[in-house]
Amino acid sequence: MKRPFVIAVASEKGGVGKTTIATNLAVYLKALREDLPVTIASFDNHFSVDQMFALGPHPEGSVANLIEGCPVEELAVLGQYGVQYVASSRRLQPPSHDPAWLRQRVSASKLDGILILDTRPILDWFTEAALLSADLVLVPVKDRAALINAGSLRQIMADAGRAEKLWLLPSLVDTRARLNAEVRVHEFLIYGARERDYQVLDICISKSPKVEGLASGFSSRIRPVLTHARNTSVHGQFKKLAEFVLSNSAAEIFENRSRSDGEDGLEGLPVARRRKLILECPLCCQQSLHADGHFFFDLSSRRRGFIHPDCCDKLFAELELYVSTPDEMLALTIEGPGLVGPESRLTAHLFDADESLVASEELDREKNHLSEGLSMMIGRPLDAAYRELVLVNRKAISPAEQLGEDLYRRFALRRRKIARELRLAGLF
Numbered sequence: 001m002k003r004p005f006v007i008a009v010a011s012e013k014g015g016v017g018k019t020t021i022a023t024n025l026a027v028y029l030k031a032l033r034e035d036l037p038v039t040i041a042s043f044d045n046h047f048s049v050d051q052m053f054a055l056g057p058h059p060e061g062s063v064a065n066l067i068e069g070c071p072v073e074e075l076a077v078l079g080q081y082g083v084q085y086v087a088s089s090r091r092l093q094p095p096s097h098d099p100a101w102l103r104q105r106v107s108a109s110k111l112d113g114i115l116i117l118d119t120r121p122i123l124d125w126f127t128e129a130a131l132l133s134a135d136l137v138l139v140p141v142k143d144r145a146a147l148i149n150a151g152s153l154r155q156i157m158a159d160a161g162r163a164e165k166l167w168l169l170p171s172l173v174d175t176r177a178r179l180n181a182e183v184r185v186h187e188f189l190i191y192g193a194r195e196r197d198y199q200v201l202d203i204c205i206s207k208s209p210k211v212e213g214l215a216s217g218f219s220s221r222i223r224p225v226l227t228h229a230r231n232t233s234v235h236g237q238f239k240k241l242a243e244f245v246l247s248n249s250a251a252e253i254f255e256n257r258s259r260s261d262g263e264d265g266l267e268g269l270p271v272a273r274r275r276k277l278i279l280e281c282p283l284c285c286q287q288s289l290h291a292d293g294h295f296f297f298d299l300s301s302r303r304r305g306f307i308h309p310d311c312c313d314k315l316f317a318e319l320e321l322y323v324s325t326p327d328e329m330l331a332l333t334i335e336g337p338g339l340v341g342p343e344s345r346l347t348a349h350l351f352d353a354d355e356s357l358v359a360s361e362e363l364d365r366e367k368n369h370l371s372e373g374l375s376m377m378i379g380r381p382l383d384a385a386y387r388e389l390v391l392v393n394r395k396a397i398s399p400a401e402q403l404g405e406d407l408y409r410r411f412a413l414r415r416r417k418i419a420r421e422l423r424l425a426g427l428f
Protein backbone atom coordinates (compact mmCIF):
# COMPACT_ATOMS: atom_id res chain seq x y z
CA MET A 1 0.00 0.00 0.00
CA LYS A 2 1.14 3.49 -0.76
CA ARG A 3 1.70 5.76 2.20
CA PRO A 4 3.79 8.90 2.48
CA PHE A 5 7.18 8.91 4.15
CA VAL A 6 6.67 11.29 7.07
CA ILE A 7 9.32 13.69 8.36
CA ALA A 8 8.63 15.61 11.56
CA VAL A 9 10.70 18.65 12.44
CA ALA A 10 10.40 19.18 16.16
CA SER A 11 11.96 20.83 19.16
CA GLU A 12 10.50 22.14 22.38
CA LYS A 13 12.57 25.25 21.89
CA GLY A 14 11.38 28.08 19.67
CA GLY A 15 13.65 29.92 17.27
CA VAL A 16 15.93 26.96 16.57
CA GLY A 17 15.12 26.92 12.85
CA LYS A 18 12.36 24.27 12.69
CA THR A 19 10.18 26.13 10.23
CA THR A 20 13.13 27.27 8.14
CA ILE A 21 14.36 23.68 7.93
CA ALA A 22 10.92 22.17 7.22
CA THR A 23 10.03 24.61 4.45
CA ASN A 24 13.42 24.67 2.76
CA LEU A 25 13.80 20.91 2.98
CA ALA A 26 10.55 20.64 1.00
CA VAL A 27 11.90 22.94 -1.70
CA TYR A 28 15.25 21.15 -1.94
CA LEU A 29 13.69 17.69 -2.04
CA LYS A 30 11.48 18.79 -4.89
CA ALA A 31 14.41 20.41 -6.68
CA LEU A 32 16.46 17.21 -6.43
CA ARG A 33 13.62 14.86 -7.36
CA GLU A 34 11.05 16.63 -9.45
CA ASP A 35 8.98 13.49 -9.84
CA LEU A 36 8.66 13.01 -6.08
CA PRO A 37 5.52 14.53 -4.57
CA VAL A 38 6.47 16.61 -1.52
CA THR A 39 3.78 17.87 0.84
CA ILE A 40 4.19 20.12 3.87
CA ALA A 41 1.84 20.94 6.72
CA SER A 42 2.44 22.92 9.87
CA PHE A 43 0.84 22.63 13.29
CA ASP A 44 2.22 26.04 14.13
CA ASN A 45 -0.01 29.08 13.78
CA HIS A 46 2.55 31.33 12.15
CA PHE A 47 1.48 30.75 8.54
CA SER A 48 5.11 30.58 7.39
CA VAL A 49 4.28 27.56 5.25
CA ASP A 50 1.48 29.49 3.56
CA GLN A 51 3.75 32.52 3.13
CA MET A 52 6.28 30.44 1.25
CA PHE A 53 4.06 28.12 -0.75
CA ALA A 54 0.67 29.76 -1.33
CA LEU A 55 -0.23 30.04 -4.98
CA GLY A 56 -3.64 31.34 -6.00
CA PRO A 57 -6.63 31.76 -3.70
CA HIS A 58 -6.67 30.54 -0.11
CA PRO A 59 -7.43 26.80 -0.04
CA GLU A 60 -10.70 25.73 1.53
CA GLY A 61 -9.28 23.09 3.83
CA SER A 62 -6.58 23.43 6.48
CA VAL A 63 -4.72 21.34 9.06
CA ALA A 64 -7.76 21.85 11.30
CA ASN A 65 -9.70 19.61 8.90
CA LEU A 66 -6.88 17.08 9.00
CA ILE A 67 -7.34 16.83 12.75
CA GLU A 68 -11.07 16.42 12.20
CA GLY A 69 -10.31 13.35 10.08
CA CYS A 70 -10.31 14.70 6.53
CA PRO A 71 -7.80 12.74 4.39
CA VAL A 72 -4.56 14.65 3.90
CA GLU A 73 -4.57 14.05 0.13
CA GLU A 74 -7.83 16.00 -0.10
CA LEU A 75 -6.41 18.97 1.79
CA ALA A 76 -3.05 19.27 0.06
CA VAL A 77 -2.94 21.79 -2.78
CA LEU A 78 -0.10 22.34 -5.20
CA GLY A 79 1.90 25.43 -4.29
CA GLN A 80 5.02 27.31 -5.32
CA TYR A 81 8.17 25.41 -6.30
CA GLY A 82 6.06 22.33 -7.03
CA VAL A 83 5.55 21.65 -3.32
CA GLN A 84 2.08 20.68 -2.11
CA TYR A 85 0.97 22.25 1.14
CA VAL A 86 -1.88 22.03 3.59
CA ALA A 87 -3.00 25.49 4.68
CA SER A 88 -2.25 26.41 8.29
CA SER A 89 -4.88 27.16 10.88
CA ARG A 90 -4.95 29.86 13.52
CA ARG A 91 -6.79 27.83 16.10
CA LEU A 92 -6.08 24.16 16.42
CA GLN A 93 -7.97 22.31 19.11
CA PRO A 94 -6.40 19.09 20.36
CA PRO A 95 -8.92 16.28 19.87
CA SER A 96 -9.80 13.85 22.63
CA HIS A 97 -8.26 10.76 21.03
CA ASP A 98 -4.73 9.52 21.42
CA PRO A 99 -1.95 11.27 19.42
CA ALA A 100 -1.12 7.89 17.82
CA TRP A 101 -4.35 8.36 15.85
CA LEU A 102 -2.56 10.61 13.37
CA ARG A 103 -0.17 7.85 12.40
CA GLN A 104 -3.07 5.60 11.46
CA ARG A 105 -4.70 8.38 9.48
CA VAL A 106 -1.52 9.11 7.56
CA SER A 107 -0.80 5.43 6.98
CA ALA A 108 -4.24 4.95 5.52
CA SER A 109 -3.93 8.00 3.29
CA LYS A 110 -3.34 7.83 -0.42
CA LEU A 111 -0.80 10.62 -0.32
CA ASP A 112 2.33 9.67 -2.20
CA GLY A 113 5.93 10.77 -1.66
CA ILE A 114 7.11 12.73 1.36
CA LEU A 115 5.03 14.53 3.97
CA ILE A 116 6.87 17.08 6.13
CA LEU A 117 5.28 18.15 9.41
CA ASP A 118 6.42 21.36 11.06
CA THR A 119 5.54 21.62 14.74
CA ARG A 120 5.09 24.14 17.55
CA PRO A 121 7.84 24.74 20.11
CA ILE A 122 5.94 22.83 22.78
CA LEU A 123 5.33 19.17 23.35
CA ASP A 124 1.57 19.31 22.87
CA TRP A 125 -0.85 16.83 21.29
CA PHE A 126 0.14 17.93 17.79
CA THR A 127 3.89 17.61 18.28
CA GLU A 128 3.44 14.21 19.85
CA ALA A 129 1.15 13.12 17.01
CA ALA A 130 3.75 14.33 14.47
CA LEU A 131 6.53 12.44 16.29
CA LEU A 132 4.53 9.23 16.41
CA SER A 133 3.65 9.51 12.72
CA ALA A 134 7.21 10.15 11.62
CA ASP A 135 9.57 7.85 9.76
CA LEU A 136 12.26 10.45 10.40
CA VAL A 137 12.39 13.08 13.13
CA LEU A 138 14.73 16.02 12.71
CA VAL A 139 15.46 17.92 15.90
CA PRO A 140 17.30 21.19 15.29
CA VAL A 141 19.65 22.07 18.14
CA LYS A 142 21.48 25.33 18.35
CA ASP A 143 22.83 25.23 21.87
CA ARG A 144 23.18 23.16 25.00
CA ALA A 145 19.69 24.07 26.22
CA ALA A 146 18.16 22.71 23.01
CA LEU A 147 20.20 19.55 23.44
CA ILE A 148 18.89 19.00 26.97
CA ASN A 149 15.36 19.70 25.73
CA ALA A 150 15.64 16.99 23.08
CA GLY A 151 15.42 14.44 25.93
CA SER A 152 11.64 14.49 26.11
CA LEU A 153 11.27 14.02 22.35
CA ARG A 154 13.63 11.09 22.51
CA GLN A 155 11.61 9.59 25.36
CA ILE A 156 8.44 9.64 23.28
CA MET A 157 10.21 7.99 20.37
CA ALA A 158 11.85 5.41 22.64
CA ASP A 159 8.52 4.55 24.30
CA ALA A 160 7.07 3.95 20.83
CA GLY A 161 10.05 1.69 20.00
CA ARG A 162 11.20 4.13 17.31
CA ALA A 163 14.23 5.82 18.88
CA GLU A 164 16.36 5.14 15.81
CA LYS A 165 14.17 7.48 13.74
CA LEU A 166 15.37 10.55 15.63
CA TRP A 167 18.27 12.66 14.42
CA LEU A 168 19.69 15.86 15.85
CA LEU A 169 20.54 18.55 13.35
CA PRO A 170 22.85 21.37 14.49
CA SER A 171 21.12 24.55 13.36
CA LEU A 172 21.76 28.29 13.46
CA VAL A 173 25.34 27.43 14.16
CA ASP A 174 28.02 30.07 14.10
CA THR A 175 30.76 27.85 12.76
CA ARG A 176 33.42 30.39 13.69
CA ALA A 177 32.40 30.71 17.36
CA ARG A 178 34.84 29.02 19.69
CA LEU A 179 34.53 27.69 23.18
CA ASN A 180 38.25 27.98 23.60
CA ALA A 181 41.32 27.95 21.38
CA GLU A 182 40.81 24.33 20.36
CA VAL A 183 37.09 23.72 20.29
CA ARG A 184 34.44 25.37 18.16
CA VAL A 185 30.96 25.64 19.67
CA HIS A 186 29.27 23.41 17.12
CA GLU A 187 31.91 20.73 17.55
CA PHE A 188 31.25 20.82 21.26
CA LEU A 189 27.53 20.47 20.59
CA ILE A 190 28.05 17.45 18.36
CA TYR A 191 30.38 15.90 20.90
CA GLY A 192 27.86 16.48 23.70
CA ALA A 193 25.07 14.97 21.63
CA ARG A 194 27.04 11.85 20.73
CA GLU A 195 28.05 11.46 24.35
CA ARG A 196 24.35 11.36 25.23
CA ASP A 197 23.90 8.70 22.60
CA TYR A 198 22.04 10.75 20.06
CA GLN A 199 22.31 10.24 16.34
CA VAL A 200 23.66 13.54 15.02
CA LEU A 201 23.73 14.51 11.38
CA ASP A 202 27.14 15.54 10.18
CA ILE A 203 25.47 18.47 8.45
CA CYS A 204 25.19 21.81 10.26
CA ILE A 205 22.87 24.57 9.16
CA SER A 206 24.94 27.72 9.63
CA LYS A 207 23.66 31.02 10.88
CA SER A 208 23.52 33.37 7.95
CA PRO A 209 22.28 36.98 7.92
CA LYS A 210 21.10 36.47 4.36
CA VAL A 211 18.97 33.49 5.37
CA GLU A 212 17.61 35.44 8.31
CA GLY A 213 16.61 38.20 5.90
CA LEU A 214 14.48 35.84 3.83
CA ALA A 215 11.83 35.67 6.53
CA SER A 216 11.93 39.24 7.76
CA GLY A 217 11.30 42.64 6.22
CA PHE A 218 7.96 43.88 4.96
CA SER A 219 7.21 41.29 2.34
CA SER A 220 4.36 38.91 3.12
CA ARG A 221 6.29 36.24 1.23
CA ILE A 222 9.03 34.07 2.61
CA ARG A 223 11.58 33.09 -0.01
CA PRO A 224 13.50 29.83 -0.07
CA VAL A 225 17.26 29.60 0.27
CA LEU A 226 17.37 27.77 -3.07
CA THR A 227 16.10 30.76 -5.03
CA HIS A 228 17.18 33.70 -2.89
CA ALA A 229 20.30 32.72 -0.95
CA ARG A 230 22.16 30.40 -3.27
CA ASN A 231 25.48 32.03 -2.60
CA THR A 232 25.43 31.18 1.11
CA SER A 233 26.90 28.09 2.70
CA VAL A 234 23.37 27.24 3.87
CA HIS A 235 22.48 26.43 0.25
CA GLY A 236 24.97 23.56 0.13
CA GLN A 237 23.90 22.44 3.60
CA PHE A 238 20.23 22.17 2.64
CA LYS A 239 21.20 20.29 -0.50
CA LYS A 240 23.13 17.82 1.64
CA LEU A 241 20.23 17.52 4.06
CA ALA A 242 17.84 16.73 1.20
CA GLU A 243 20.31 14.17 -0.14
CA PHE A 244 20.49 12.58 3.30
CA VAL A 245 16.73 12.31 3.41
CA LEU A 246 16.58 10.84 -0.08
CA SER A 247 19.39 8.36 0.31
CA ASN A 248 18.84 7.15 3.85
CA SER A 249 15.23 7.40 4.53
CA ALA A 250 13.20 7.50 1.39
CA ALA A 251 14.28 4.19 -0.12
CA GLU A 252 10.94 2.72 0.79
CA ILE A 253 9.04 5.41 -1.09
CA PHE A 254 10.90 4.63 -4.27
CA GLU A 255 10.13 0.97 -3.79
CA ASN A 256 6.48 1.83 -3.44
CA ARG A 257 6.58 4.14 -6.38
CA SER A 258 8.34 1.86 -8.80
CA ARG A 259 5.81 -0.81 -7.95
CA SER A 260 2.94 1.48 -8.73
CA ASP A 261 4.69 2.87 -11.80
CA GLY A 262 4.94 -0.71 -12.97
CA GLU A 263 1.18 -0.86 -13.02
CA ASP A 264 1.21 2.12 -15.38
CA GLY A 265 3.52 0.39 -17.84
CA LEU A 266 5.92 3.34 -17.56
CA GLU A 267 8.79 1.53 -15.85
CA GLY A 268 10.64 0.74 -19.06
CA LEU A 269 10.81 4.34 -20.29
CA PRO A 270 14.18 6.07 -20.59
CA VAL A 271 15.04 8.10 -17.49
CA ALA A 272 15.27 11.35 -19.49
CA ARG A 273 11.66 10.98 -20.54
CA ARG A 274 10.44 10.42 -17.00
CA ARG A 275 12.65 12.93 -15.26
CA LYS A 276 10.44 15.99 -15.55
CA LEU A 277 7.24 14.03 -15.57
CA ILE A 278 4.68 15.49 -13.18
CA LEU A 279 2.62 12.74 -11.60
CA GLU A 280 -0.47 14.78 -10.87
CA CYS A 281 -3.00 16.63 -12.97
CA PRO A 282 -2.08 20.34 -12.78
CA LEU A 283 -5.69 21.32 -12.19
CA CYS A 284 -6.92 18.96 -9.47
CA CYS A 285 -3.54 17.69 -8.20
CA GLN A 286 -4.72 14.09 -8.22
CA GLN A 287 -2.71 11.31 -9.86
CA SER A 288 -2.98 11.44 -13.61
CA LEU A 289 -0.83 8.62 -14.94
CA HIS A 290 -3.37 5.86 -14.56
CA ALA A 291 -5.79 6.70 -17.36
CA ASP A 292 -5.99 8.52 -20.68
CA GLY A 293 -5.13 12.20 -20.37
CA HIS A 294 -4.13 15.27 -22.34
CA PHE A 295 -0.36 15.45 -22.54
CA PHE A 296 1.15 18.85 -21.75
CA PHE A 297 4.69 20.08 -22.19
CA ASP A 298 6.24 23.36 -21.08
CA LEU A 299 9.08 24.35 -23.33
CA SER A 300 11.21 26.33 -20.89
CA SER A 301 11.00 24.17 -17.76
CA ARG A 302 10.46 20.99 -19.80
CA ARG A 303 7.85 19.93 -17.26
CA ARG A 304 5.43 17.45 -18.74
CA GLY A 305 2.45 15.52 -17.56
CA PHE A 306 -1.18 14.68 -18.14
CA ILE A 307 -4.38 16.61 -17.55
CA HIS A 308 -7.52 14.60 -16.79
CA PRO A 309 -10.05 14.95 -19.66
CA ASP A 310 -12.67 16.48 -17.31
CA CYS A 311 -10.15 18.92 -15.87
CA CYS A 312 -9.01 19.88 -19.37
CA ASP A 313 -12.61 20.71 -20.32
CA LYS A 314 -12.89 22.82 -17.19
CA LEU A 315 -9.57 24.52 -17.84
CA PHE A 316 -10.50 25.67 -21.32
CA ALA A 317 -14.25 26.06 -20.83
CA GLU A 318 -14.22 29.70 -21.96
CA LEU A 319 -11.96 29.12 -24.94
CA GLU A 320 -13.83 29.13 -28.23
CA LEU A 321 -10.96 27.41 -30.01
CA TYR A 322 -11.24 24.45 -27.72
CA VAL A 323 -14.24 22.89 -29.41
CA SER A 324 -12.38 21.26 -32.25
CA THR A 325 -11.25 18.00 -33.76
CA PRO A 326 -9.09 15.90 -31.49
CA ASP A 327 -6.00 15.64 -33.66
CA GLU A 328 -5.14 19.19 -32.94
CA MET A 329 -2.67 20.74 -30.59
CA LEU A 330 -3.16 23.76 -28.39
CA ALA A 331 -0.17 26.03 -27.96
CA LEU A 332 -0.43 28.50 -25.11
CA THR A 333 1.96 31.39 -25.14
CA ILE A 334 2.55 33.44 -22.04
CA GLU A 335 4.28 36.75 -22.30
CA GLY A 336 5.42 37.63 -18.83
CA PRO A 337 5.38 41.07 -17.26
CA GLY A 338 9.04 41.44 -18.10
CA LEU A 339 8.00 41.83 -21.72
CA VAL A 340 4.71 43.66 -21.83
CA GLY A 341 4.36 45.73 -18.70
CA PRO A 342 2.68 44.95 -15.42
CA GLU A 343 0.40 42.14 -16.59
CA SER A 344 1.31 39.02 -18.44
CA ARG A 345 -0.58 38.15 -21.60
CA LEU A 346 -1.97 34.76 -22.37
CA THR A 347 -2.81 33.58 -25.87
CA ALA A 348 -4.00 30.22 -27.15
CA HIS A 349 -3.14 29.09 -30.67
CA LEU A 350 -4.72 26.11 -32.33
CA PHE A 351 -2.66 23.96 -34.69
CA ASP A 352 -4.02 21.25 -36.94
CA ALA A 353 -2.55 17.81 -37.57
CA ASP A 354 -0.09 19.32 -40.08
CA GLU A 355 1.14 21.91 -37.61
CA SER A 356 -0.48 24.80 -39.46
CA LEU A 357 -1.81 27.60 -37.32
CA VAL A 358 -5.61 27.56 -37.48
CA ALA A 359 -6.52 30.40 -35.15
CA SER A 360 -5.39 32.37 -32.11
CA GLU A 361 -7.42 33.62 -29.20
CA GLU A 362 -6.51 35.88 -26.32
CA LEU A 363 -7.31 34.40 -22.91
CA ASP A 364 -8.52 36.11 -19.80
CA ARG A 365 -5.76 35.54 -17.29
CA GLU A 366 -7.99 36.79 -14.50
CA LYS A 367 -9.85 33.48 -14.74
CA ASN A 368 -8.44 31.81 -11.67
CA HIS A 369 -8.55 28.19 -12.68
CA LEU A 370 -6.79 29.01 -15.92
CA SER A 371 -3.91 30.93 -14.41
CA GLU A 372 -3.60 28.38 -11.60
CA GLY A 373 -3.60 25.42 -13.96
CA LEU A 374 -1.01 27.08 -16.16
CA SER A 375 1.15 28.09 -13.20
CA MET A 376 1.28 24.50 -12.18
CA MET A 377 2.21 23.37 -15.66
CA ILE A 378 5.10 25.84 -15.86
CA GLY A 379 6.03 25.41 -12.20
CA ARG A 380 5.84 29.07 -11.20
CA PRO A 381 3.31 31.88 -10.95
CA LEU A 382 2.33 33.55 -14.20
CA ASP A 383 3.60 36.84 -12.85
CA ALA A 384 7.05 35.33 -12.73
CA ALA A 385 6.79 34.06 -16.30
CA TYR A 386 8.97 35.66 -18.92
CA ARG A 387 8.17 33.96 -22.19
CA GLU A 388 6.63 30.55 -22.10
CA LEU A 389 5.16 28.07 -24.52
CA VAL A 390 2.99 25.25 -23.23
CA LEU A 391 1.66 22.62 -25.59
CA VAL A 392 -1.45 20.64 -24.75
CA ASN A 393 -2.55 17.68 -26.81
CA ARG A 394 -6.26 17.94 -27.61
CA LYS A 395 -6.48 14.19 -27.79
CA ALA A 396 -6.53 12.22 -24.54
CA ILE A 397 -4.05 9.35 -24.78
CA SER A 398 -2.81 6.74 -22.33
CA PRO A 399 0.45 7.90 -20.68
CA ALA A 400 2.24 4.70 -21.63
CA GLU A 401 1.38 5.23 -25.29
CA GLN A 402 2.02 8.98 -25.33
CA LEU A 403 5.45 8.50 -23.74
CA GLY A 404 6.23 5.45 -25.83
CA GLU A 405 8.83 5.63 -28.59
CA ASP A 406 6.55 6.43 -31.55
CA LEU A 407 4.27 9.06 -30.14
CA TYR A 408 7.02 10.67 -28.14
CA ARG A 409 9.13 11.25 -31.24
CA ARG A 410 6.09 12.46 -33.15
CA PHE A 411 5.29 14.90 -30.35
CA ALA A 412 8.87 16.24 -30.24
CA LEU A 413 8.69 16.84 -33.98
CA ARG A 414 5.35 18.62 -33.75
CA ARG A 415 6.62 20.66 -30.84
CA ARG A 416 9.57 21.95 -32.85
CA LYS A 417 7.45 22.74 -35.89
CA ILE A 418 4.86 24.58 -33.83
CA ALA A 419 7.49 26.66 -32.01
CA ARG A 420 9.01 27.55 -35.38
CA GLU A 421 5.61 28.49 -36.85
CA LEU A 422 4.88 30.75 -33.89
CA ARG A 423 8.29 32.40 -34.12
CA LEU A 424 7.89 33.00 -37.85
CA ALA A 425 4.48 34.56 -37.24
CA GLY A 426 5.98 36.81 -34.57
CA LEU A 427 3.70 35.29 -31.96
CA PHE A 428 6.35 33.83 -29.70
Ligand SMILES: Nc1ncnc2c1ncn2[C@@H]1O[C@H](COP(=O)(O)OP(=O)(O)O)[C@@H](O)[C@H]1O
Nearest residue numbers: 014015016017018019020206207208211212215
Ligand atom coordinates in the same frame (compact mmCIF):
# COMPACT_ATOMS: atom_id res chain seq x y z
N1 LIG B 1 20.28 29.36 9.06
C1 LIG B 1 19.78 30.51 9.55
N2 LIG B 1 20.52 31.63 9.58
C2 LIG B 1 20.02 32.77 10.09
N3 LIG B 1 18.79 32.91 10.58
C3 LIG B 1 18.00 31.84 10.60
C4 LIG B 1 18.45 30.57 10.07
N4 LIG B 1 17.42 29.68 10.24
C5 LIG B 1 16.41 30.36 10.80
N5 LIG B 1 16.76 31.64 11.02
C6 LIG B 1 15.94 32.69 11.64
O1 LIG B 1 15.76 32.35 13.00
C7 LIG B 1 14.44 32.63 13.41
C8 LIG B 1 13.78 31.36 13.91
O2 LIG B 1 13.70 30.44 12.84
P1 LIG B 1 12.44 29.49 12.67
O3 LIG B 1 12.73 28.63 11.50
O4 LIG B 1 11.18 30.27 12.64
O5 LIG B 1 12.54 28.65 13.99
P2 LIG B 1 11.41 27.85 14.78
O6 LIG B 1 10.43 27.35 13.78
O7 LIG B 1 12.18 26.77 15.45
O8 LIG B 1 10.79 28.79 15.74
C9 LIG B 1 13.74 33.23 12.22
O9 LIG B 1 13.80 34.62 12.31
C10 LIG B 1 14.56 32.74 11.05
O10 LIG B 1 14.52 33.66 9.99
Ligand SMILES: [Mg+2]
Nearest residue numbers: 018019044119
Ligand atom coordinates in the same frame (compact mmCIF):
# COMPACT_ATOMS: atom_id res chain seq x y z
MG1 LIG C 1 8.34 27.58 13.65
